[in-house]
Amino acid sequence: xxxxxxxxxxxxxxxxxxxxxxxxxxxxxxxxxxxxxxxxxxxxxxxxxxxxxxxxxxxxxxxxxxxxxxxxxxxxxxxxxxxxxxxxxxxxxxxxxxxxxxxxxxxxxxxxxxxxxxxxxxxxxxxxxxxxxxxxxxxxxxxxxxxxxxxxxxxxxxxxxxxxxxxxxxxxxxxxxxxxxxxxxxxxxxxxxxxxxxxxxxxxxxxx
Ligand code: GDP
Numbered sequence: 390x391x392x393x394x395x396x397x398x399x400x401x402x403x404x405x406x407x408x409x410x411x412x413x414x415x416x417x418x419x420x421x422x423x424x425x426x427x428x429x430x431x432x433x434x435x436x437x438x439x440x441x442x443x444x445x446x447x448x449x450x451x452x453x454x455x456x457x458x459x460x461x462x463x464x465x466x467x468x469x470x471x472x473x474x475x476x477x478x479x480x481x482x483x484x485x486x487x488x489x490x491x492x493x494x495x496x497x498x499x500x501x502x503x504x505x506x507x508x509x510x511x512x513x514x515x516x517x518x519x520x521x522x523x524x525x526x527x528x529x530x531x532x533x534x535x536x537x538x539x540x541x542x543x544x545x546x547x548x549x550x551x552x553x554x555x556x557x558x559x560x561x562x563x564x565x566x567x568x569x570x571x572x573x574x575x576x577x578x579x580x581x582x583x584x585x586x587x588x589x590x591x592x593x594x595x596x597x
Pocket of ligand 1: 426479543544545547577
């Protein structure tokens with residue numbers, strides 16, 4: 390697993406508290422309850438890494454996880470650039486007060502615009518509820534700035550295999566129609582569907 394060995398670094402309430410902006414990182418975003426924490430845990434093969442089913446409110450922070458350098462056998466492994474995964478605050482939970490939602494919208498926006506080590510966004514979308522307003526906002530941002538975006542259509546185990554493939558095909562068609570260049574795949578943290586594919590996608594994005 391190319392994402393094995395992830396470790397909690399810190400939780401940041403503002404951009405300035407994030408680790409030094411060097412090396413490479415991939416950020417994970419998604420509406421609250423879409424399955425972002427479960428996806429992070431499945432990808433890193435670390436059950437307790439990101440806390441699942443947390444009370445909203447408490448999720449309003451960015452969490453940084455460090456990854457060890459990729460194992461390529463080179464003797465200079467220790468001097469390789471840092472690699473991180475960033476868990477962005479879940480978005481769109483109705484019970485979070487509006488001013489707090491606005492605050493985080495701005496904070497995420499600032500992060501996406503300013504973070505130089507950011508290589509790509511992984512957008513977690515419940516396969517049964519594709520592309521709500523927040524998802525569109527993120528995709529549009531990626532389209533505008535050229536930031537690569539990879540969509541995990543998660544909770545695929547809730548649909549039949551045929552229905553899941555149809556949802557993926559429909560999403561790709563929509564991307565093409567709207568000029569969005571995101572890649573997408575079917576995913577399920579609980580069934581393990583697409584986990585290897587997503588690990589490789591993230592590892593590749595970190596190398597760019
Ligand atoms: P987050 O708020 O986006 O971090 O979402 P969580 O990872 O905490 O998951 C929210 C809920 O969805 C929890 O009850 C999870 O058990 C459930 N869940 C997450 N991923 C999957 C999945 O792939 N399949 C199914 N059936 N449930 C999932």
